[in-house]
Amino acid sequence: MSSAAETIAADFDAIDEPLETQMTLSMGPQHPSTHGVLRLDLRLDGELVVKAIPDIGYLHTGMEKLFEYKKYQQGIVITDRMDYLNPLGNNLAYVMAAEKLLQFEIPERAQVVRVLMCELQRIASHMVWLGTHCLDIGAMSVFFYCFRQREKILNLIEAASGGRMTPSYFRIGGLMMDLPAGFDRRVRQFMDDFPEAMDTFNTLVTGNRIWQSRTKDIGYISKEDAISWGLTGPCLRASGVDLDLRRDNPYTGYETYDFDIPVETGGDVWARFMVRMRELEESYKIVRQALERLKPGPIKADAPKVVLPDRDDMRKHMDSLIHHFLIVAEGFNVPPGEVYHAIEASKGELGVYMKSNGGPKPERVHFRGPSFVNLAALPVMSEGEMVADVVAIIGSLDIVLGEIDR
Amino acid sequence: MTEKLHEFVETLKSANPEWVGDVKDALGEVTVTVPREHIFAACEFLRDSLGFDMLADLCGGDRGPEEDPRFEVNYHLFSTTHHRRLRLKVLLSEDDPKVESVTPLWKTADWHERETYDLVGVVFENHPDLRRILLPSDFDGHALRKDYPLRGYEPYSMN
Numbered sequence: 001m002s003s004a005a006e007t008i009a010a011d012f013d014a015i016d017e018p019l020e021t022q023m024t025l026s027m028g029p030q031h032p033s034t035h036g037v038l039r040l041d042l043r044l045d046g047e048l049v050v051k052a053i054p055d056i057g058y059l060h061t062g063m064e065k066l067f068e069y070k071k072y073q074q075g076i077v078i079t080d081r082m083d084y085l086n087p088l089g090n091n092l093a094y095v096m097a098a099e100k101l102l103q104f105e106i107p108e109r110a111q112v113v114r115v116l117m118c119e120l121q122r123i124a125s126h127m128v129w130l131g132t133h134c135l136d137i138g139a140m141s142v143f144f145y146c147f148r149q150r151e152k153i154l155n156l157i158e159a160a161s162g163g164r165m166t167p168s169y170f171r172i173g174g175l176m177m178d179l180p181a182g183f184d185r186r187v188r189q190f191m192d193d194f195p196e197a198m199d200t201f202n203t204l205v206t207g208n209r210i211w212q213s214r215t216k217d218i219g220y221i222s223k224e225d226a227i228s229w230g231l232t233g234p235c236l237r238a239s240g241v242d243l244d245l246r247r248d249n250p251y252t253g254y255e256t257y258d259f260d261i262p263v264e265t266g267g268d269v270w271a272r273f274m275v276r277m278r279e280l281e282e283s284y285k286i287v288r289q290a291l292e293r294l295k296p297g298p299i300k301a302d303a304p305k306v307v308l309p310d311r312d313d314m315r316k317h318m319d320s321l322i323h324h325f326l327i328v329a330e331g332f333n334v335p336p337g338e339v340y341h342a343i344e345a346s347k348g349e350l351g352v353y354m355k356s357n358g359g360p361k362p363e364r365v366h367f368r369g370p371s372f373v374n375l376a377a378l379p380v381m382s383e384g385e386m387v388a389d390v391v392a393i394i395g396s397l398d399i400v401l402g403e404i405d406r
Numbered sequence: 407m408t409e410k411l412h413e414f415v416e417t418l419k420s421a422n423p424e425w426v427g428d429v430k431d432a433l434g435e436v437t438v439t440v441p442r443e444h445i446f447a448a449c450e451f452l453r454d455s456l457g458f459d460m461l462a463d464l465c466g467g468d469r470g471p472e473e474d475p476r477f478e479v480n481y482h483l484f485s486t487t488h489h490r491r492l493r494l495k496v497l498l499s500e501d502d503p504k505v506e507s508v509t510p511l512w513k514t515a516d517w518h519e520r521e522t523y524d525l526v527g528v529v530f531e532n533h534p535d536l537r538r539i540l541l542p543s544d545f546d547g548h549a550l551r552k553d554y555p556l557r558g559y560e561p562y563s564m565n
Contacts, residue, residue, distance in 0.1 A: 056539065056540065057538075057539060057540040057541060057542070060540040060541060062549060064525070064550060065549055065550055065554075065556060066556070069556055100433055100434075101433065103433070225513075227459050227460050227486055228512055228513045228514065229513045229514050230460060230461055230462065230512065230513075230514030241486055243486050243489075248489040249489060249491075337432055337433055338432075338435075338437070338480075338493075339433055339435060340435065340462075340463065340480075340482050340491065340493060342462065342491075349462060351462060351463050351482065353463060353465055353480060353482070355467065363467075363469075364465075364467045364468075366463070366465040366467075368462065368463035368465070368482075372517065373514055373517070373518075376513075376514060376516060376517040377513075377514075380513075405540060406540070
């Protein structure tokens with residue numbers, strides 16, 4: 001980690017009179033606008049950023065190593081802690097990779113619930129993005145409106161799974177448990193209020209001239225650069241690439257939902273902002289459709305040796321009790337093979353590479369986090385901009401350090 | 407489902423048969439094992455001629471100290487035009503875990519390769535700035551190797 005500073009020091013030696021012209025600013029890791037523990041080494045010429053070097057790893061907890069020592073079902077809990085603003089998305093990517101190895105068919109109701117919960121989570125994640133992005137630039141009040149909406153979604157997630165930020169709601173083969181009674185009514189209640197909140201955001205932020213002047217033509221990245229740097233999600237779509245894995249590599253039945261994919265061509269902070277704002281409306285549409293499709297039915301795949309039995313079954317059937325004991329005590333074997341499964345998380349392509357050698361624990365699990373890849377492109381966007389704009393650019397990338405450092 | 411991918415592999419083979427080693431089709435995904443001296447050329451061909459313009463992911467893996475070749479590097483290519491995925495795999499021996507960097511082809515490979523070097527210990531030749539990324543620069547060993555203990559050798563201090 002400290003070697004970035006060494007690199008900069010070496011660069012400095014190359015300049016004849018460093019202090020006359022340029023200085024180095026170490027931004028973070030405790031700086032609030034770096035969204036966690038990101039440190040940036042900025043070389044400045046006056047207020048202009050000449051060179052920016054992100055320095056990460058402060059939150060590294062060795063999750064990929066830990067997966068190799070945990071049974072498949074125990075790994076779900078670890079995924080909650082990666083991108084902690086989008087835990088259900090992480091759960092989904094992980095369980096779908098395992099389901100691909102096991103070649104499971106997931107029942108209709110479980111698929112609909114997965115879509116419903118993931119889109120609610122996407123709205124919650126975008127709420128945090130909008131609130132903190134505005135806070136970074138100086139629009140304090142938006143934060144409170146955003147967190148009010150997010151709180152409602154977290155309450156819904158809590159009602160379904162028991163956890164607010166660490167739900168572990170999706171399990172290999174289906175869901176942890178069915179939705180509680182009256183859940184759809186509560187979601188509808190939230191959905192009825194949400195358009196009004198969107199109006200508030202648009203009044204407070206979108207039409208705000210200060211906001212526009214702080215975001216337009218800042219942090220530009222071209223279409224070719226965006227692809228080369230591997231940007232995904234809203235950051236890529238803001239550079240004019242029409243790509244959304246929900247449509248282009250569909251999973252959990254997304255191909256049957258009717259939604260648009262917002263694309264902007266600006267490639268700047270404003271374009272990324274607009275893409276996410278319009279995405280909120282698309283997620284809203286998907287949640288509405290998922291609610292309509294919510295029909296009673298099984299929520300777990302028919303695989304007694306992998307999926308935990310219902311409590312009631314265990315009281316009545318001895319084989320269910322035995323299966324429960326074996327799954328918890330010894331785990332289940334997954335056929336050998338390797339898969340890469342990617343989903344469209346709120347920040348971009350969340351890919352899971354999972355390799356099994358036939359045992360109850362994976363041989364290798366690798367997470368391709370969208371934040372990790374998007375942050376790598378920060379130097380291209382911020383070099384040539386002002387220091388104050390770096391804060392805006394970080395906000396527009398929507399990074400979560402828990403996922404970057406893993 | 408994977409016919410088109412096999413077509414791509416055939417095109418790759420006809421361009422240079424040495425590029426393609428073992429081809430595996432499992433679970434709807436196609437894996438091509440590429441000899442390590444050809445990985446750069448194969449990637450360049452796939453990017454320029456077959457539309458795989460994005461490197462979605464690059465990750466290393468340790469198959470275990472008793473295996474030979476011990477290490478592998480997986481390249482998950484993706485296309486923003488035809489939306490297909492192809493996995494390239496390079497196998498590396500324990501004595502010489504070196505492979506050419508694909509950073510000149512995809513800028514995103516920079517951090518992925520640094521991460522792989524940091525955690526697995528694979529050296530990417532011609533990488534512009536190959537140093538540790540997640541672990542501290544004075545960290546001893548490579549944490550994702552199978553013979554590295556889960557809790558490390560000794561408590562690490564940040565001093």
